[in-house]
Amino acid sequence: MKHRMPLSIGAIIVFFVLGLLVALQLKNINANNLQTSYAKQDLTELQDKVMTLMRENSELSDQNQNLSDLISSMGAELSGDNKALQTIMEEKLKAEIFAGLTDVSGKGIQVFMEPGTDASVKASRLLLLINELRSSGALAISINDDRIVAMTEIRDTGTTNPQIVINGNSYPAAAQFVIRAIYKDEDINRGLQLVNSLIEQLQTVSIITVSSSDTISISKLSEDSLTNRQI
Amino acid sequence: MPMSFNRADSEPDKSKKKLVENILIMFVLMMLCSFLTFQIREGISTQEQLSASNQKHAAYLQQLDDLQKENIKLKDENSLLVEEKDQLTENVLNEQGYSELAASLAEIRALAGLTEVTGSGVTITLSDSTITDTSNINQSSLIHSQDVQYFVDILKAAGAKAIAINGERIVCTTNISCTGPTIRVNNSRYPVPFIITAVCDPNATYDILQNDSHIIFRISEGVEIAVEKNESLVIPAFSDSTVIDSLMTELEVVNPS
Numbered sequence: 001m002k003h004r005m006p007l008s009i010g011a012i013i014v015f016f017v018l019g020l021l022v023a024l025q026l027k028n029i030n031a032n033n034l035q036t037s038y039a040k041q042d043l044t045e046l047q048d049k050v051m052t053l054m055r056e057n058s059e060l061s062d063q064n065q066n067l068s069d070l071i072s073s074m075g076a077e078l079s080g081d082n083k084a085l086q087t088i089m090e091e092k093l094k095a096e097i098f099a100g101l102t103d104v105s106g107k108g109i110q111v112f113m114e115p116g117t118d119a120s121v122k123a124s125r126l127l128l129l130i131n132e133l134r135s136s137g138a139l140a141i142s143i144n145d146d147r148i149v150a151m152t153e154i155r156d157t158g159t160t161n162p163q164i165v166i167n168g169n170s171y172p173a174a175a176q177f178v179i180r181a182i183y184k185d186e187d188i189n190r191g192l193q194l195v196n197s198l199i200e201q202l203q204t205v206s207i208i209t210v211s212s213s214d215t216i217s218i219s220k221l222s223e224d225s226l227t228n229r230q231i
Numbered sequence: 232m233p234m235s236f237n238r239a240d241s242e243p244d245k246s247k248k249k250l251v252e253n254i255l256i257m258f259v260l261m262m263l264c265s266f267l268t269f270q271i272r273e274g275i276s277t278q279e280q281l282s283a284s285n286q287k288h289a290a291y292l293q294q295l296d297d298l299q300k301e302n303i304k305l306k307d308e309n310s311l312l313v314e315e316k317d318q319l320t321e322n323v324l325n326e327q328g329y330s331e332l333a334a335s336l337a338e339i340r341a342l343a344g345l346t347e348v349t350g351s352g353v354t355i356t357l358s359d360s361t362i363t364d365t366s367n368i369n370q371s372s373l374i375h376s377q378d379v380q381y382f383v384d385i386l387k388a389a390g391a392k393a394i395a396i397n398g399e400r401i402v403c404t405t406n407i408s409c410t411g412p413t414i415r416v417n418n419s420r421y422p423v424p425f426i427i428t429a430v431c432d433p434n435a436t437y438d439i440l441q442n443d444s445h446i447i448f449r450i451s452e453g454v455e456i457a458v459e460k461n462e463s464l465v466i467p468a469f470s471d472s473t474v475i476d477s478l479m480t481e482l483e484v485v486n487p488s
Contacts, residue, residue, distance in 0.1 A: 014259050021266045028273065043284070046291040053298040060305040063472050067312035074319050084323050091320065092336050094479045099343030100403060103485040127384050135406040139482050150344045150403045155388035184481050217485065221342075 100149035100221045104140050108182040108216035109133075109191050111208060118205045120173035123156045123164050125206050129179060130154065132194040137187035140218045142180050144171055147221040168226025180216050188212055313470050317346075344402040345475075348393035348466040350430040353437060353458055355382055358424040360453035372453040374423055376409040379416075381445065382427050383407065389439050391431040393466040397421045400469040404478070417471065424455075433460040 074084045096102050111129065115121050130148060133141055141148040146166045148154075157163050162173040171177070183191050195210045202208060317340075324333035340346050357379065360372035383401060386394050394401040399416040406415075413420040429436070440446060440458050450456050469475075 011256070011259070014256075014263065018259065018263055018266065021263070021270060025266070025270060025273070028270075028277070043288060043291065046288070046295060050291060050295050050298060053295065053302055057298060057301050057305055059473055060302070060309060064305060064308050064312055066472070067309070067316055071312065071316050071319060074316070074323060085327065085329070088320050088323060088332075088336070092332075092339065093484070094475055095336065095339045095343050095345055097478050097482055097484060098345065098403065098475050099339050101339060101342070102482075104482040105485050106481070106483050123388075127380075131380060131406075134404065135408055139404075139478055148403070149342070150401060150405070151387055151391065151393070153388040153390065154384070182482060 100140070100147045103217070103219050104182060105215065105217045106139070106182040107185060107188060107212070107214050108138070108180065109188060109195065109210055109212045110216060111179040111181075111195055111210045112176055113179065113206055113208045114176040115174060116203075116205050116207045120162045121164065121175075121177055121206065122173070123154050125202060126154050126164065126177065126179070128202075129195070129198060129208075132198055133179070133181045133191060136183075136191040136194045138181040138183055138191060140182045142218045144178055145219055146225070147219060149221050167221065180218055182216050182218060309470060310468075313468070344393065344400050344469045347468045348430050350392065350464060351433050351460075351462050352391070352428065352430040352464045353386075353433050353440070354461055354464070355427040355429075355440070356424050356455070356457040356459075357382070357427070358455040361455060374425060374454055376407050376414045378449065378454070379414060379425050379427065380407045382440075385439065385443065385446075386427070386429045386431060386436065389431060389436045391429040391436070394427065394429045395466045396425060396427050398426075398467055400467055402469045402474075404474055417469070417474075428461075428464050428466055430464055430466055433462075 070087065074087060093102075097104070113121055113125065113129065118125075126143060130141060130143075143154070143166055146152075146169055148166075152167050153165065155165050156173070157165050157170065163170040164173050164177075165171075181191060192210060192212060195208070199208045199210065320336070321333050324330065324336070337346070341348070357374045359374055379396060383394055383396070396407070396414075396416045399405075399419055399421070402417070405417055408415050410420055413422045414425065415421075437458060437460050446456060
């Protein structure tokens, strides 16, 4: 009996160490898994950022290359023929399109909005719709034939006879509003989807209907509109 | 006799027990050893894995840093080239006697947001709530893309001539959307704080912003909104020619001027 005591103690110690090692091992495995998953997430995020920047940088260098070419061709022809002028006219057309100063047409969607339980259409609802159209890639937008450009304001005015002011023009808020948007082919469905989810969101306050069309025409910002004169 | 019998009987029994014990101990020790080896090997391989992934990580960070530097350089170069091109365009037109065309081109470009705008106006800084009590943090104490959009809409309604968010010019195609903790404006992402600058009538706009019920409500929810009047602000031009060109190619122009 006497010589068995240390043996048991020895066994206890050995098992204790064994248990400890097993625990350590398990912990280690868990920690490893966690660490690698963190590292992986971090790495994919980094990779994404790298890819985005690479794309952006290559686009920028292309743009810069084009600009340099344009400048050198214009400089060379400054005293010569009319090719420089031609390039400038092209630039002018580009700026006009971007400013909303040309009539445009194309495929797109048409939205009608009229008051529901709200007694009149609110500027905030029109703004929601316009922002959805923009975020789904609309290339040109108009409300009641008033072209929506970069600085177009859409605001409520009047309490007894509420109106909505767009580009300085007033429209009776109790009436129907027609909103048109031109899209690239591949973006039309996304536009319809976003408008449909907005219809769901606003179904009690406004009556909104949407349809797509192959021939949407949007006129240019009128020359005497306030937005045009303000700049 | 009984003694000797007993002894004779217990001797082999004892040695048998001892043998079993020894085998057991050997077995346990072997397990211990193999565990130890396994543990050490595992440790080494993890270390290797970790250092490899750290190396990869560092390489990506370095690449990202380089790309960011290149990006800044390219953007600077881009705005210089655009400036040079505009100047040259004006020279060509004026030299060839098209000064009217030069003036109208300048107007069109201004309306499109393709020129830098300088003037008096306001600066609005939007930040998330600074309340550090974590139990109190909720969605409404953070600035969302809708807040930024609200300010842009209100500034337009107040008659702003030009608006930028963190230096990103608002144009006809600008879309402000949420992308996780950042917001995206014109395809670039920005974290808080969002700084909205607008060339407009500073006093009238300041009053409108101070008295807007929705803004007062958002401030009461804890978000930080600071409005400052400025005597002189510079709003940068929009210069992403990819976007401008895409409108040119995608939109069918009816009776161009």
